[in-house]
Each structure stands twice: as C-alpha cells, then as structure tokens.
Amino acid sequence: MSADLLAKNRQTMTSEEEEQENIENLIRGSSCARSCTASGGKRVIIYKRDWCGLICQIVIPLVLVLFGLWLTSGPSKLKQSPPRPLSTGYFPSKQRILMNTNPAHPID
Numbered sequence: 001m002s003a004d005l006l007a008k009n010r011q012t013m014t015s016e017e018e019e020q021e022n023i024e025n026l027i028r029g030s031s032c033a034r035s036c037t038a039s040g041g042k043r044v045i046i047y048k049r050d051w052c053g054l055i056c057q058i059v060i061p062l063v064l065v066l067f068g069l070w071l072t073s074g075p076s077k078l079k080q081s082p083p084r085p086l087s088t089g090y091f092p093s094k095q096r097i098l099m100n101t102n103p104a105h106p107i108d
Contacts (some may be wrong), residue, residue, distance in 0.1 A: 047054040
C-alpha cells in the first residue's frame with residue numbers, strides 16, 4: 001500500500017519538487033562518509049570469511065612497523081668518526097691525466 005501512496009505522491013509533484021528531490025538524491029548519494037562506511041563494512045564482511053587476509057594485511061604489517069619504531073627509538077651504538085683530512089700528498093707520485101689520441105668514434 002505504501003508503494004501506491006509513493007507513486008501517487010510522485011504523480012502529484014510539480015517539476016520543481018521533482019528537481020529538488022533529484023538534487024537531494026545526488027547530494028546524499030555522493031557522500032564520502034557513506035562510501036567509506038560501505039567500503040569498511042565490505043572489508044569487515046570479507047575479513048569475517050577470510051581471517052588469514054586480516055592477519056596478512058593488518059596484523060603483520062602493524063607488528064613490523066611497531067618493531068621498526070622500537071628499533072629506531074633505542075640508543076645508537078654508532079659513534080662519530082674523527083675528521084680525516086684529504087691531501088694530494090698521500091698519493092705516491094704526481095697524478096697524470098691520460099687521454100686517448102685515437103678515439104673510437106671521432107667527431108666530424
């Protein structure tokens with residue numbers, strides 16, 4: 001019976017009211033929160049069926065991230081090395097630049 005009333009109400013609507021209803025449906029239908037809730041609900045249903053996916057996609061990455069944060073938050077055993085000066089005097093003889101006199105692909 002309610003479907004009959006709804007159909008009668010739609011027949012008696014003016015074009016402005018129909019347009020307003022269509023705009024409201026567009027605004028309500030494109031809500032980010034609504035689509036995120038639907039995606040979250042779908043994921044919960046999937047995880048209820050496949051608990052291994054929950055472990056592989058949520059639990060193990062979370063444990064690895066927390067383990068990495070724990071490793072980086074501890075004290076470091078590395079020490080700053082002393083500065084090492086660089087000089088040409090450390091090399092045994094004068095350094096020469098060698099150049100090829102016969103290039104493989106001469107430029108013309």
